Amino acid sequence: MRPSIKQVAHLAGVSIATVSRLLNKPGSVSAETAEKIHRSIAELGFRPNFTGRNLRAGNSRTVGVVVPTLSNTVFAQCLQGIELAARALDYSVMFTTTEYLPEEETAAVELLLGHRVDGMILTVADASANATLDLLERERIPFVLAYNQLGTDQTAAPARASVSVDNRAAACDAVAHLIGLGHRRIQMLSGRFNASDRAMQRYYGYLDAMRAAGLAPMAVIEVERHTLTAAADYQQMMADPRQRPTALFCSNDLLAMSAMRDLRALGMKVPNDISVMGFDGIPVGALMEPVLASVVQPSEQIGEVALRVLVEAIERNASAAAAAAPDLALSASWLRHILPHAVRSGGSVALPATGVDC
């Protein structure tokens, strides 16, 4: 077995309490004793066992993260942001994916609860009416949603925290950008709404922009994640030359990039025949030619902020428990974190082809 505080104490000729004290508040141990202990630690290659510490302390300085997938750069970036911020605050990260399956969310959370993480950051399919979040609430463990955006109309009871961009406004800006260019028939292509409440918000944003401009929204096309197996959707979409959209607004960049690929395969040119706009602003989009126009959301920062908000809640919780104060870990002023978005223009959008329009 690995050396424990016990062997160190024995070798140094002191009690385990003294060793522990040296490890935690070095000031409370005499210089010579400290010296002896340090030598023993080095000699034995002792390394404190967090498991013991956690068991005793009742906290783990570990946060759990639950995201749909790491295949989408957006979540990878977010996780990166979380990890960086966590390390800076001396927290560790344990993570799981759900593969976009709502039923996996509960299992993921249960597992993390078993590990006694101090809090969780998660991106769920649908943040409203989510049994998993209710569970978290019952367990009274702090959590912060990332990407999921909570409404202002939160019903009294659960005061939840979220970190995201304003998806609806961001989508609205994107579509307004297209409209500003002269597009009137703008089609939205979206990931499944039931796998992403963000997609739904973005659809509302699309509607807002269309209506604000007095344009008729087109029926949204929902597709499976990242790829359109059948070109049938496009065929149909582009069937009637008089009705075909001049621009496509996609609920995420991967979708936009797949769409561009598929459109090319059908012999259409972007942006000459049709403009394409994405959402997310993933870095590779800016490397393509044409550059993918998109709404940039600060994914890494979303992760970073989510972690900081979470840790704040955790530590407030801890002191509150100590002071027997009310444990409303996440005070009202901290609930909805809306980070800024930015429309990134790019060669994938252009003026609508002349003569095609009404």
Add this chain to the structure above:
Amino acid sequence: MRPSIKQVAHLAGVSIATVSRLLNKPGSVSAETAEKIHRSIAELGFRPNFTGRNLRAGNSRTVGVVVPTLSNTVFAQCLQGIELAARALDYSVMFTTTEYLPEEETAAVELLLGHRVDGMILTVADASANATLDLLERERIPFVLAYNQLGTDQTAAPARASVSVDNRAAACDAVAHLIGLGHRRIQMLSGRFNASDRAMQRYYGYLDAMRAAGLAPMAVIEVERHTLTAAADYQQMMADPRQRPTALFCSNDLLAMSAMRDLRALGMKVPNDISVMGFDGIPVGALMEPVLASVVQPSEQIGEVALRVLVEAIERNASAAAAAAPDLALSASWLRHILPHAVRSGGSVALPATGVDC
């Protein structure tokens, strides 16, 4: 505090040992007792505390992962593969990044050791002569390298495991592909060798291919990760029309994509003026136009295999300890795992422009 096995036992009117037994081998408890206990568990919302279990058992069913970054899809995919495989085997994942800084590697490993993970998967800057790996060895904790490729010439002592493609052969295949197309002046662009031993292997592969074809290798250009701040390198590279390369082989796809962007900015057309080939085969490369030619490595599978090899080592270790057998966790037949690579052709490479050649 959260309910413990103790409260459950009390409420069910049994001893804690019985509850523990029910949790571990349900068969050893009578039906009616089980029934009572189950009810208490449900009533209290009891959830076993892994911390207690881990402390007692001396293992955590958790693996640690250390990768340079999650900004590069390659590592995100790998981590995804690890997590999926881990979940299937009922292991959890704790992870950290090093930002490509070798000095962070040790800190990351120390942290994970503190958590008493059962094993680690890591991608280090340089797998040969790495102090961090030596530390892991001293601590006698199983670990598997991902992407880092161990040579066949391993010196006797440390029998280490790695999972990767054959970087050298893969790069050689890629360059041979370019040569097959008629290219003779092929320039390699690489990430810093001291941040990635893979890049070095790939450079050897480049040399192999060039020499095999009787061509003169050009001096490699090393650049900072993912981006070329100054276009100066390109200017110089393309300065002399009689000496300029007709093809560029990049040590990774992100680099290739940035290079294409930079070349475009300089007014050069890919592949007409110059062919570009990457390495990694990241999914977005196939969505671009032109499609990025590359060597595809199965990143997610690398993660999956790494995890399986690791768990095998962990469990072999456990039984070995029990049987007081030799603890050579990673037996020779399992050391170097070379997964298949594949050259993906794409529009970013073409025949060299006629008249440009010798």
Add this chain to the structure above:
DNA sequence: CTGAAAGCGCTAACAA
């Protein structure tokens, strides 16, 4: 400034 002792939640002998 230091030590003795209790206990965090759990498992595994050993007894009954």
Add this chain to the structure above:
DNA sequence: TTGTTAGCGCTTTCAG
């Protein structure tokens, strides 16, 4: 089949 008990590594009163 069930209970008693010791102890995993650590922190933290409480005494001295």
